Amino acid sequence: MIEISAHQSPINNQLAVTGSKSESNRLLLLNQLFENVLKLENVSNSEDSQLMQKALANKTDLIDIHHAGTAMRFLTAYYSIQADREVTLTGSERMKQRPIKVLVDALNNLGAEISYQENEGFPPLQIKGKKLTQDSITIPSNISSQYITALCLVGTKLPTGLTINLDGKIISIPYIQMTIQLLNKVGINAVFEGNTITIPFTAAIQPQTLQVESDWSSASYYYSLIALSKNSEIKISTYFEDSLQGDSDLQKIYAENFGIDSNFENGVLTLKNNPEFQFKELIELNLINTPDIAQTIAATCVGLKLKCHLTGLETLKIKETDRLVALKNELEKFGAQISITDDALTIENYTSYTEIPTIETYNDHRMAMCMAPLAQLFTIRIKDEMVVEKSYPTFWEDWKQLGFEIKSI
Numbered sequence: 001m002i003e004i005s006a007h008q009s010p011i012n013n014q015l016a017v018t019g020s021k022s023e024s025n026r027l028l029l030l031n032q033l034f035e036n037v038l039k040l041e042n043v044s045n046s047e048d049s050q051l052m053q054k055a056l057a058n059k060t061d062l063i064d065i066h067h068a069g070t071a072m073r074f075l076t077a078y079y080s081i082q083a084d085r086e087v088t089l090t091g092s093e094r095m096k097q098r099p100i101k102v103l104v105d106a107l108n109n110l111g112a113e114i115s116y117q118e119n120e121g122f123p124p125l126q127i128k129g130k131k132l133t134q135d136s137i138t139i140p141s142n143i144s145s146q147y148i149t150a151l152c153l154v155g156t157k158l159p160t161g162l163t164i165n166l167d168g169k170i171i172s173i174p175y176i177q178m179t180i181q182l183l184n185k186v187g188i189n190a191v192f193e194g195n196t197i198t199i200p201f202t203a204a205i206q207p208q209t210l211q212v213e214s215d216w217s218s219a220s221y222y223y224s225l226i227a228l229s230k231n232s233e234i235k236i237s238t239y240f241e242d243s244l245q246g247d248s249d250l251q252k253i254y255a256e257n258f259g260i261d262s263n264f265e266n267g268v269l270t271l272k273n274n275p276e277f278q279f280k281e282l283i284e285l286n287l288i289n290t291p292d293i294a295q296t297i298a299a300t301c302v303g304l305k306l307k308c309h310l311t312g313l314e315t316l317k318i319k320e321t322d323r324l325v326a327l328k329n330e331l332e333k334f335g336a337q338i339s340i341t342d343d344a345l346t347i348e349n350y351t352s353y354t355e356i357p358t359i360e361t362y363n364d365h366r367m368a369m370c371m372a373p374l375a376q377l378f379t380i381r382i383k384d385e386m387v388v389e390k391s392y393p394t395f396w397e398d399w400k401q402l403g404f405e406i407k408s409i
């Protein structure tokens with residue numbers, strides 16, 4: 001457990017944040033499918049991306065991807081098309097509770113041979129690689145966009161390509177768009193229009209160098225920190241105005257609701273707060289397109305004692321933990337009065353509290369990181385702080401560099 005002490009002086013620092021784990025894990029898989037002709041720069045050093053790389057290099061028949069959701073979903077599709085190979089794909093205890101039936105059904109309907117080793121609908125999976133015979137599939141799109149990305153990536157290697165029809169509400173759309181844009185970037189003419197995605201069979205792609213942009217979900221903790229600081233400025237790299245990551249919506253969300261200005265210059269993003277900003281009575285946001293920054297936004301509201309009604313949160317309960325329950329439990333330690341439903345979180349009021357809050361992290365990197373900015377206002381304690389490694393291994397080193405006093409207790 002660590003204790004983080006309130007920071008006294010204004011912050012004025014520059015930090016380099018690691019590459020996007022979402023972009024990295026897509027590009028690592030694409031590179032494997034296309035003879036490693038891509039030279040990738042600023043690949044994420046996250047545990048999830050390292051697990052992806054290790055899995056792709058692993059020639060044995062047991063692959064363990066721990067907590068990495070993208071690796072679990074993308075590799076399920078990848079091993080399904082590796083003819084002459086049979087693997088067991090497993091993960092952490094939490095991964096064994098995260099649903100995968102929609103993807104397994106879709107792949108089996110395309111001709112794959114995947115079965116469940118423990119509980120129907122959940123990892124671990126037994127996957128017998130095969131040549132898939134079908135070229136069109138309909139898939140529910142209201143549970144996880146990662147299933148759809150997985151199909152898009154391997155669709156490039158099906159003999160006549162793949163048409164994917166999305167059925168029902170489409171959640172996390174920017175992550176599907178990121179996949180299509182990355183495919184387009186490497187020269188594959190994938191198209192996403194209405195409810196239909198078409199992926200052409202692609203024999204080869206041109207060798208090229210691609211730079212992964214830094215991770216916008218990780219940037220959210222700096223937006224929150226600046227929102228809770230006075231006269232401060234943080235520069236983070238490497239970020240661009242024209243991003244493939246949906247979480248770059250942070251610029252608009254934090255400008256309109258918390259008065260944060262974002263400025264870009266040569267890949268450096270400068271965050272500053274506007275002292276004249278007039279806060280709204282109630283912050284209302286639908287976060288269906290940006291689920292990974294919901295925890296940060298809720299914690300920023302608590303730091304500023306703002307009322308909020310956050311909706312579009314139906315996917316949060318199947319992530320690293322049930323994030324709605326975790327947020328309610330932990331933010332209430334700061335006096336927030338929180339109500340949650342299946343898809344929303346509301347803070348209606350605040351009461352005072354006296355003890356130093358000790359935050360539980362539930363094996364969820366974002367539960368630790370979203371709370372860190374609150375240390376700007378109060379001394380806090382965070383349990384199992386190394387959970388941050390899943391997406392941002394140097395998080396605490398970077399926060400020490402910002403001037404926070406962090407001690408193990």
Ligand SMILES: O=C(O)C1=C[C@@H](OP(=O)(O)O)[C@@H](O)[C@H](O)C1
Pocket residue numbers: 021022023070143144145146149171172175291292315
């Ligand atoms: O495709 C991706 O890289 C991701 C998609 C999102 O998941 P869902 O589509 O399950 O919401 C997001 O929460 C996750 O962190 C990364």
Ligand SMILES: C=C(OP(=O)(O)O)C(=O)O
Pocket residue numbers: 067068069070071292319320366391
């Ligand atoms: C949900 C997340 O990751 P994944 O689904 O890839 O495990 C996340 O990083 O917030």
